[in-house]
Amino acid sequence: MKLSVKVDYACRVLVQLTRMHGRAELAHIEELARLEAVPANYLVQILSELRNGGLIMSRRGKQGGYALAKRPEDVSLYDIVKLIEGDVLELGGAIEGQSGKSVARAWREVRTALEEKCREITLAQLAVRTGEEMYYI
Amino acid sequence: MKLSVKVDYACRVLVQLTRMHGRAELAHIEELARLEAVPANYLVQILSELRNGGLIMSRRGKQGGYALAKRPEDVSLYDIVKLIEGDVLELGGAIEGQSGKSVARAWREVRTALEEKCREITLAQLAVRTGEEMYYI
DNA sequence: CCCCTCGTGAAACTCTCCGTAAAAGTTGAT
DNA sequence: ATCAACTTTTACGGAGAGTTTCACGAGGGG
Numbered sequence: 001m002k003l004s005v006k007v008d009y010a011c012r013v014l015v016q017l018t019r020m021h022g023r024a025e026l027a028h029i030e031e032l033a034r035l036e037a038v039p040a041n042y043l044v045q046i047l048s049e050l051r052n053g054g055l056i057m058s059r060r061g062k063q064g065g066y067a068l069a070k071r072p073e074d075v076s077l078y079d080i081v082k083l084i085e086g087d088v089l090e091l092g093g094a095i096e097g098q099s100g101k102s103v104a105r106a107w108r109e110v111r112t113a114l115e116e117k118c119r120e121i122t123l124a125q126l127a128v129r130t131g132e133e134m135y136y137i
Numbered sequence: 138m139k140l141s142v143k144v145d146y147a148c149r150v151l152v153q154l155t156r157m158h159g160r161a162e163l164a165h166i167e168e169l170a171r172l173e174a175v176p177a178n179y180l181v182q183i184l185s186e187l188r189n190g191g192l193i194m195s196r197r198g199k200q201g202g203y204a205l206a207k208r209p210e211d212v213s214l215y216d217i218v219k220l221i222e223g224d225v226l227e228l229g230g231a232i233e234g235q236s237g238k239s240v241a242r243a244w245r246e247v248r249t250a251l252e253e254k255c256r257e258i259t260l261a262q263l264a265v266r267t268g269e270e271m272y273y274i
Numbered sequence: 275c276c277c278c279t280c281g282t283g284a285a286a287c288t289c290t291c292c293g294t295a296a297a298a299g300t301t302g303a304t
Numbered sequence: 305a306t307c308a309a310c311t312t313t314t315a316c317g318g319a320g321a322g323t324t325t326c327a328c329g330a331g332g333g334g
Contacts (some may be wrong), residue, residue: 001140001222004291005230008240015236029311036234042293048312060311061301077243085138092322093142097173099152102266103145106214110254117250121243129239141322166280178325185281198332201279229291281330288323299312304305 007084010046011126012036014080017056018072018127026058026065046084053083072127078118088115144221147183148263149173151217154193155209155264163195163202183221190220209264215255225252 013032020027029047033040047066050056057069068075081088089111095104150169157164166184170177184203187193194206205212218225226248232241 001138001144001218001225002227002229003138003244006291007138008228008230008244011240011243012234012236015239016234019235036236038234039293041295044312045293051312058311059301060299062309063302064300064310066311077247081138088138090139091145092139093145097149097153097175098156099149099173099263102152102263103148105266106148106258106263107140107145109258110214110251113254114247114251117247121246126236126239126243129242143322176324179323181281188281195280196332197278197280197330199278199334201332203280275334277332277334279330279332282328283326285326286324289321291318291320293316293318295314295316297312297314299310301310302308304307 003081004085006046007081009036009038009043010050010080010084011077013038013043013046014050014055014068014075014123015126017066017068018123021068021072026063026067028065032066049084055079055083068123072124073122075123076119077121078115081118088118140218141222143179143183144218146173146175146180147187147217147221148214150175150180150183151187151192151205151212151260152263154203154205155260158205158209163200163204165202169203186221192216192220205260209261210259212260213256214258215252218255225255 013036016032016036017027029040029043032038032047033043038046047056047058051058051066054069055075056066058064058066078088089107091104091107095101150173153169153173154164166177166180169175169184170180175183184193184195188195188203191206192212193203195201195203215225226244228241228244232238
């Protein structure tokens, strides 16, 4: 159960966009790719999904680029994961067998706890943290 | 981010073994496969992993079969996921980019919350619940 | 010895993830 | 109007993981 590189990329880029939030010019793909170490051609797809999901806006043309579409404190980890990976911790197969229901219910409880935790963490918090010392828990 | 069919199968079978815990005879693969709707040939592999991980024990020969190796209240969802899927919510790629550390730290917090929740739910609880009415939260 | 059961490895299949590339569309500047 | 820069769209393909099935080997009991 590992979280995909894609959602990690998406989070990093969104944090970067948060840091650029007050800026006059829009952010370019090449710029974002360099700052966050994401393959530019892959980033194209991710930005497209983020745009369709309403998290960012884009402008075409010579002075085009990307910017956040919402306030940083209104975008949580949950929004990002839900958009990129779909439902969180969804059950793969069908609910079958004598213990299927019982196990499914347990996972639903875990999923709820996970979602609540993800909703607590917003882009605003992540951007502020950047550059701080890292202490391992 | 969906949890694999394999870990679902493992949980169901372990709950079933919990229900058989006091029994005289050991549980057969065919029996478990039928009761929990798991492909028998696939179940062999899963049981093998559970055995190597110390959660169950097995005996070959005419009166062979499987049984729990621990007390049901000492086996949690966390133990099962950790054994079958490896680390929970581990980060796929490397920690890179300006925001890499910040995002990684956020995910570590989420992972901790998830692990704590998984540790709370034991096989004993899951076996008791079976057959109860299901209420959606 | 023979049957019954688990044990192990590998092949095949599907599917998603990750990354690349080329073509098409849009905007602003000259 | 035309060109150049930039984004968007679309398609493709390798790599790897998850799921399933099969075949054969190993061990224990009657």
